[in-house]
Amino acid sequence: MNKQVLATVNGFEITKEELDLLLQHAPAEQKMQLNTLAGKKYLLNEMITQQMLYLDAKEKGLDQDQEYLKELDVLGQNLLKQYAVKKVLDTVVVDEAEAREYYEKNPEQFVKGPCVRAKHILVKEEEQAQNIFKEIKEGKKFEDAASEYSQCPSKENGGDLGEFEKGKMVPEFEKVAFELEIGIVSEPVKTQFGYHLILVEDKKDKKDIPFEEVKNTIKDYMLKMKQNDTYKSYADGLRNQYEITTNEELLK
Template sequence: MSENNLVAKVNGKEISKDDVLKFLNDIGPQMAMQFQSPEGIKRVIDELVNQELLYLDAIELNLEEDKEFKDVLEKTKANLLKDYAVNKIIAGITTKEEELKDYYEKNKDSYNKPESVKASHILVDNEDKANEVISELNEGLSFEDAAKNYSTCPSKEAGGALGEFTKGQMVKEFEDVAFNMEVGTVSKPVKTQFGYHIIKLTDKNKASISNFEEVKDQVNNQVLRIKQQKEYLSKIDTLKGKYEVEVF
């Protein structure tokens, strides 16, 4: 192993940077956040060293011969073997382009794109301030500059841009106005629980059905799952004819 990749050695067993990364991946991103510093990485290395020490001690004490350990090992082996058997059943299953297109045509309604809009906004604390900002907009101040100057929302850094959204993603008072505006227009002050919004509608898209290429990956995943499930159930039916099954 490269010296650059080595972080510790325990009785000759090498611990690498890859082992550190695997440890962080295994504990999940939320927990891993606690270790994203030199001190945190040192704690991870210390823990990996501790685990190797415990392993060496367990070997010396011959703990692998304990009945409790053998029971746990047998159950773990059985579960791993079951998972491996399932993976062997579905491993070679693939999809064909014509299968995907056929599934898409038969299930087009599942690929509806709901109505969506793109909007920017300026958020202020009270209606008087909102009306003052609207006056400046009417006098020629750009919406983007007004957002940067007056908005209390973090979107001010992007000129107030909120991106594209569908119904149900914004508070009702906001979306009721946004979805009934014309592209390019600016709203009167809109009151919500967050304050007063001045909304500018920048784009509007009617509800539609996604074309095949847009959802091809999604269709592939769905068709693949269906084929895998079919193969799995077929195998189970065969095994039920081979082994005695009693359900109580």
């Protein structure tokens, strides 16, 4: 691919690829604004300015200042440390067989508990909840009542809360939701948020989560664990090769 040169400064080329890379790593809150013609022109101007500053500093010999060389040495040391860690961790891999073995040895971690799919209507006063309950009993659709009366954002979807397992809702709400029969609207249920009318639309029993659904999660988890172990083991090995003294009393 031919380089697309956007500008030159004393013969030094600034390419579109470099600008695109800079744009790619821009903070999320700035990216939209910078990814416009005006934004790209601004970035290009900044790249030109930075290159001029670099050339100016070189001409003035600032790259030979002792303070600069000291900072450069510290940066170089830190970069080498990071690179050394990367080289150690790059040797660590987790294959599918290892992930499957972990899955089979820890079945309790990959179970989806009983869950329900429910809708609700939330209001502040019990009297209003009772009146809405009466309207529904007399034929008003639950979804219409939710859209009209509910003070929960779910009103936009007819009160739909989607599917949830135990432990996801406040105890008073959860107890009723899991005990309620499908298609039956509950009496008003009081919680810290107010009074709820609950309609359960579906229930599912506890089931095992298939390996394919959690394979990548397992591999990511095992990779982190193996990397931690590898890092610690490697560092412990290095301690046997170097003379180390500490003055921990200075930490006080």
